[in-house]
Amino acid sequence: MGRLNYTNRKVEGLKLGKIISKDLIKRIPPGSTYHAAVRHPYLELNADGRKLTDEGVNELAAGLQQALTFPESQKFVILEELHLAENSMTVFALDGLADVVRLAALDLKDLDLSGNDIKIETNKEAEIWETFLRSFRDSRVLRRLDLGNNPLGPRAFEILARVYAKEESVAVSVFEDLRLEVETAKLETNSIVSSQPKESPVVIGKRRKSSVSEAIQAMTFITMPSAHPEQSEGRVRSATNESIASGHMKPLPDNVFYSGTRGLRSVPYIIFSQTSMIDESALHLSYVLASHYLPAHLLRRVPLPKTGPETQLLEAYDNSSECRGVVYLPNDNITNAGIRLLEVAEAARDQLIADAKVSLLQEDIPQGSDYWASQRDPDVSNVSESVRLRGHRRGTISTTMFEPGALGSEDDTISGELDRARSKIQGNTLRESGVQSVQLWRATLKMLAYGRTLMPTYTQNEVRNGDIIEKKSEVPAPPTYASKLTTTASASGEPVFAITGVAPHPTIPMYTHQRTRKSFRASRNQRSSSVGGRLEESHLNGTIEGDFDGTDLPFRVPLAIWQRIIAEAAGADTILGDEQQEGVIKWARDRKTLKKEQEALGQPESVQIWRVLKSLGCLAYEIRS
Numbered sequence: 001m002g003r004l005n006y007t008n009r010k011v012e013g014l015k016l017g018k019i020i021s022k023d024l025i026k027r028i029p030p031g032s033t034y035h036a037a038v039r040h041p042y043l044e045l046n047a048d049g050r051k052l053t054d055e056g057v058n059e060l061a062a063g064l065q066q067a068l069t070f071p072e073s074q075k076f077v078i079l080e081e082l083h084l085a086e087n088s089m090t091v092f093a094l095d096g097l098a099d100v101v102r103l104a105a106l107d108l109k110d111l112d113l114s115g116n117d118i119k120i121e122t123n124k125e126a127e128i129w130e131t132f133l134r135s136f137r138d139s140r141v142l143r144r145l146d147l148g149n150n151p152l153g154p155r156a157f158e159i160l161a162r163v164y165a166k167e168e169s170v171a172v173s174v175f176e177d178l179r180l181e182v183e184t185a186k187l188e189t190n191s192i193v194s195s196q197p198k199e200s201p202v203v204i205g206k207r208r209k210s211s212v213s214e215a216i217q218a219m220t221f222i223t224m225p226s227a228h229p230e231q232s233e234g235r236v237r238s239a240t241n242e243s244i245a246s247g248h249m250k251p252l253p254d255n256v257f258y259s260g261t262r263g264l265r266s267v268p269y270i271i272f273s274q275t276s277m278i279d280e281s282a283l284h285l286s287y288v289l290a291s292h293y294l295p296a297h298l299l300r301r302v303p304l305p306k307t308g309p310e311t312q313l314l315e316a317y318d319n320s321s322e323c324r325g326v327v328y329l330p331n332d333n334i335t336n337a338g339i340r341l342l343e344v345a346e347a348a349r350d351q352l353i354a355d356a357k358v359s360l361l362q363e364d365i366p367q368g369s370d371y372w373a374s375q376r377d378p379d380v381s382n383v384s385e386s387v388r389l390r391g392h393r394r395g396t397i398s399t400t401m402f403e404p405g406a407l408g409s410e411d412d413t414i415s416g417e418l419d420r421a422r423s424k425i426q427g428n429t430l431r432e433s434g435v436q437s438v439q440l441w442r443a444t445l446k447m448l449a450y451g452r453t454l455m456p457t458y459t460q461n462e463v464r465n466g467d468i469i470e471k472k473s474e475v476p477a478p479p480t481y482a483s484k485l486t487t488t489a490s491a492s493g494e495p496v497f498a499i500t501g502v503a504p505h506p507t508i509p510m511y512t513h514q515r516t517r518k519s520f521r522a523s524r525n526q527r528s529s530s531v532g533g534r535l536e537e538s539h540l541n542g543t544i545e546g547d548f549d550g551t552d553l554p555f556r557v558p559l560a561i562w563q564r565i566i567a568e569a570a571g572a573d574t575i576l577g578d579e580q581q582e583g584v585i586k587w588a589r590d591r592k593t594l595k596k597e598q599e600a601l602g603q604p605e606s607v608q609i610w611r612v613l614k615s616l617g618c619l620a621y622e623i624r625s
Contacts, residue, residue, distance in 0.1 A: 002027075002040045006047045017056025020047060021063030027077050028070040037076040044081040048112070052087040060084075061096030068103040079104040085146070086115035091125045091132075094118070098128075098135035105138040105262075109303060110310075114148040114271065120156035129156055133163040133264065140262050141302045144314070146271040148327070153276055157284040158438060160264075162575070164288045165621040167263040170298070261301045265291070268298040269317055270326050277331040280437065282338035283425045285328060287620055289345040290352070290418065295325040322346070337428070341421040347414050423610075426619055430606035440575055444584060444618040445609070447570035451588030454554060454566060484510045485557065487569050499555055559585070577622030584616055 004023060009016060027037040045064075052060065067077040079100070101108065120129045136142065264270070270292075272285070295318070305311045321329045328342060435441045484501030501510070553559060563585050567573040572581065587593050596615070600608045613619045 002037065002043045004043065004045045006050055009050065012050045012056075013053060014055045014059065016047070016050050017052050017059035020045070021059045024060075024063035024067045024077065028067050029072075029076075038074060041075050041078045042107075043077050043079050044083075045079070046081075046083040047087065048083050049086040052084070052089065054089050054093040057084060057087060057089045057093040058096045061093075061100050064100045065096070065103060068100070078107045080107055081110040082108065083110070083112045084116075085112045089113075089116045089118065091118050091120060091128050094132040095128050098132045101132075101135040101139065105136075106140055108139060109141050110144050111142065112144070112146040114146045114150065116150050118147070118150040119153050119276070120159065121153060126155055126159060130159045130163060133160060136264050136267075137167065138262055139264075139266070142267050143299070143302050143305060144269040144271070145264075145267050146269075148271040148273040148275065151276040152272070152281075154278055154280040154284070154437070155439075156275075157277070157281040158440070161284040161287050162440070162621050164264050164291070165577075165623040167265050167624065169291075169623075169625050170261040170265050170293060170301075261298075265293075266298060266301060268295040268302065268325050269314060271317070272326070272328045273321075273330055275328075275331060276333060277328065277338075278333050279335055279338035279341075279425045280429050280433070281331075282328075282334055282341050283422060283429065285326075286341050286345040286418070286422060287623065289326050289328075289342060290348040291623055292326055292349065293352070294349060298325070324349070337421070337424055341418075341425060344414065344418045344421050348418055351414050422619075427606060427610055430609055431604065435609055440618060440621060441609070441613055443570055443572035443575040444580070444613060444616060447566055447572040447576070447581070447584050448588055448612075448616070450566045450570050451585050455562065455585065455589050456553065457589050457591045484512075485561070485565065486512045487565060576618065580616065580618050580622055584618070587616055 004020070006016060006020060009019075011019065025031055026033045027043075031037075045060075047060065050056075064077070064079065068079065070076060082100070082104075084097075097113075101111070118129075120126055136145075275281075277285070295314075305314060317327055318324065321327060322343075323329055324346065334342075429437060430441075435445060483503040484499065486498045486500050488498070553562060557565075563581055564573070566585065567576065567581050572584075576584070593615075597608065597612060600611050610619075
């Protein structure tokens with residue numbers, strides 16, 4: 001293990017950043033220390049409290065990038081830990097670190113950026129922050145991400161919620177854990193498990209206890225190849241036959257392994273204490289919190305910490321506050337309403353696991369088995385029995401169950417209370433800060449306005465004063481069809497639509513959105529490849545014939561293409577999910593929605609906006625399940 005510790009160096013700032021960069025480059029050929037790096041490529045780098053600033057961190061990051069991308073089959077630098085706490089860096093230093101995180105995705109276990117000056121206010125800062133968060137998309141073994149004691153601000157948490165919502169869910173992996181326990185219980189209940197396991201069973205280990213140190217003692221590890229290398233390049237753990245035979249582990253079925261987990265959803269410990277959180281921040285974090293599995297489940301998928309300071313640090317998180325894994329306390333600016341919301345979101349995390357276990361056990365354990373009573377997971381022990389028995393929807397482990405509008409009708413459930421707590425803060429935010437304070441809400445209303453301006457309403461019969469008024473049909477002129485479409489940003493920032501080519505027969509148009517150089521660079525990594533190119537037929541959801549046949553849409557352009565044009569023009573294409581975009585267009589084209597909106601005209605503007613956003617399903621980001 002190579003350790004580069006600069007905490008006691010006399011030099012600091014940019015000068016130290018250059019020294020660290022040179023030391024890293026020495027570890028690759030023809031550097032002076034590359035022979036030692038071949039024997040010990042694993043690296044822990046600690047430069048806490050050295051006032052590196054953005055310039056010094058950028059130098060360090062450049063050195064790491066060069067070492068991590070050295071074009072040889074033999075790795076000379078395998079970055080496992082990076083500690084850059086209290087270095088006066090801002091969000092602009094995260095640009096280089098994002099590349100480091102991507103390059104070290106299969107190895108990085110601990111990243112500490114606490115005690116810096118990272119805050120998100122401007123659009124440029126928001127862009128860098130989002131790029132940084134997206135860089136964890138392929139991280140497989142990260143145990144801890146510490147962003148505490150940074151003045152992040154509410155915008156940072158909205159972007160966190162958006163990035164988190166689009167990541168792959170780890171629900172399948174946890175489901176496999178539960179299935180694993182159920183299969184074990186079935187074998188034990190039916191008395192078909194012998195005292196010795198079958199030959200070379202692939203098993204995971206004893207059920208993890210609440211303490212990290214106890215978990216280390218309870219598990220043994222060997223490296224196994226994954227059956228799905230595209231999903232998992234991490235470790236699959238197997239207990240030895242001796243451990244099973246001695247009674248320390250239960251014998252488990254053959255062919256059982258963990259599927260890979262990655263991204264922010266798979267990180268057991270994420271620290272947000274003292275990050276200038278307010279109630280709006282808590283609102284966004286509540287969606288992350290309610291969907292994030294507990295450390296006891298996530299730690300099964302990452303290498304456990306070494307006994308000593310690392311273990312003590314993780315146990316300190318467990319013991320110092322009511323937070324579990326996602327540490328958001330203390331934060332002095334959150335009101336009681338925000339704290340209550342996060343408390344209910346914590347309860348939803350328990351219910352997420354409890355419901356999945358109840359569903360599996362009801363499905364697979366024979367009637368009358370006392371397995372559930374005897375094997376209750378300590379991580380869900382604080383979910384009151386009364387809540388479990390009051391009829392909360394069981395068997396649903398999808399994270400979208402916590403979306404507003406997708407909750408059960410029972411007011412006394414955890415989901416109902418979570419919905420009410422969120423609605424209160426949403427209303428307060430709209431009243432005090434306006435719709436502009438949340439990018440999701442702003443993009444939704446902008447897309448709705450564009451949709452109503454450009455899209456005709458349904459050509460169904462209208463009802464006026466109780467009388468049905470037939471719409472007169474018109475004889476259409478010989479049709480022409482758009483073959484090229486272009487949108488261009490105007491001086492005011494609003495898009496200008498233009499048809500730059502037509503055809504006498506239905507065709508799939510070429511669509512181009514002309515951007516300034518700056519706006520293109522800002523979004524080139526986020527836009528789909530279809531922008532500026534030919535739309536694939538699969539993007540049209542199989543409705544191309546129906547859209548052209550008798551359509552009343554402008555220029556006879558298919559609805560799916562209009563949706564993409566309007567979404568991109570409104571800046572909603574990377575903000576709203578596909579179902580949310582479809583809902584906005586449907587709402588914009590439906591005459592009846594105007595009447596629904598008029599019914600709320602006597603109420604405050606914030607209430608009117610909240611009702612529209614709720615009806616559209618756009619109060620929160622679509623969480624990928």
